[in-house]
Amino acid sequence: CVCVCVLSRACALLPPHTCLSLSRTRSLSLSHAHTLFSLVPSLALFSVALPRARSAHTFDLQALTAHGVDVLVVHGVPEGSSEATAGLDIDGPGAFHRCPVPVPSQSWGRLDRHGPWQEYSQQCISTEVIRRVRSFGATACLAIDWTGHQASKTLLDALSLPTLPRRVYFCFRVFARSKELHATQTLASARAAAPLASSTTQDVTATDKSQPGDNSDQAFYTLEEASAMSHSDHAIFLSRSDLDFALKHFALCSAQTTEACSVLLPPLRQDVAALAKLVGAGPEEQQRRYLICCVRLSPEKNAILFAEVVERIAADLAQLGIIPALCGDGGGAPEYAESVRKRVLAACPQALVHERFLAVEEFTQLAAQSVLNFHPALHDAYGMTIVEAAAMGTASVVSDSGAVGACELLQNGEVIPAPMQDIDATAAIVLHALREGRSNLTTIAAKARERAISWTATTFGDDLEHRLWPTPAHS
Secondary structure: OOOEEEEOOOOOHHOOOOOOEEEEEOOOEEEEOOOOOOOEEEEEEOOOOOOOHHHHOOOHHHHHHHHOOEEEEEEEEEEEHHHEEEEEEEEOOOOOOEEEEEOOOHHHHOOOOOHHHHHHHHHHHHHHHHHHHHHHHHOOOEEEHHHHHHHHHHHHHHHHOOOOEEEOOOOOOOOOOHHHHHHOOHHHHHHHOOOOOOOOOOOOOOOOOOOOOOOHHHHHHHHEEEEEEHHOEEEEOOOHHHHHHHHHHHHHHOOHHHHHEEOOOOOOHHHHHHHHHHHOOOOHHHOOEEEEEEEEOHHHHHHHHHHHHHHHHHHHHHHHHHEEEOOEEEEOOHHHHHHHHHHHHHOOOEEEEEEOOOHHHHHHHHHOOOEEEOOOOOOOOOHHHHHHHHHHEEEEEEOOOOOHHHHHHOOOOOEEEEOEHHHHHHHHHHEEEEEEEEHHHHHHHHHHHHHHHHHHHHHHHHHHHHOOOOOOHHH
């Protein structure tokens, strides 16, 4: 989804060079472009989709409204959809406003170059959107992902402001790094169709140079993301790993220095934090009976690994009374997703399978009844379900690659690392944790829970505010 937020701050608090900025996120993109001199904090957010349910997990709007920031969300909706009038409740001293923008329904839900980002950008300079953004008034722009940058730049150009606002680029996902978007799916499809075929995972994010479209796709994302960085006053990433990748590979952002970039970990959603308090230190041991995996069932999340692990330890799970639980939609890979589901059910007919992402209340209830969370991705910009599961007292098995953002919050002794490219070794680690390592698992879960609930939306809001409206010493 693409969205743009515009934020405004009291003029007395603004440094002389304060600018507007736009942003766009996964299911919520923040793009800020607005008139200057608003007397109250305000943010204009541009998103191809409304931030709602679990889709907004990486950016809690309430963290801003709680700080008195007024928010205008200029978001996309499928043409002819009732979502144009759907409500979204955001509480806080700051006001919350919406400006829906129609985009083609055929490409709705896609965040890559095949999504409706071009139509969204063009709709953002319609007479009505320009009128609302200009009248709203804002002093900072936050653009989320390269699609948010496109929308924000298009809007800022159309506004022809005498002074640009401070432009902040918030990268929720480095698309140039997510090579599954420009690589052949042959390896992923082969794994999905071949149960127990190999004990070693092949990294499906490795680009197949033999495919004619690969290099052009990667070049496209590199160009767009480098442009987003080079046209911003500050760039924020969800992990140090993604930031290092961007600084190394985006030649166009050579003007960007380490000081002009930063890492800001997403907060635990306030509704999840509230539910976590009801769980306390964690349910009794006998109440936990699920081995869960809640990710998008697509190759870049390496979702097939969960099925491969379940196949190897199915008999042991049955003996231990543990039930696999798989939750998530297929995104742009429905056949791959269906294969993952079928293999899990074939190995464990009693498995719990949801062909969608769960609402917050559903996920937290499931996590609170789970022994272990399995996050199969070799690389993930963050992986919020790892932190949300931790808040409910559930430890996670994660890749030992060092490329999963959530592991910058949950560190040594707070997650269980595994060599996800080695299926047998990973299965052995999962089985050990479930069988012989239950006391250690309880300790890890307790530490993870404490860490997860300590990084709050309030703290996140403070840090984001400093990046949007820095003092001269931090600009």
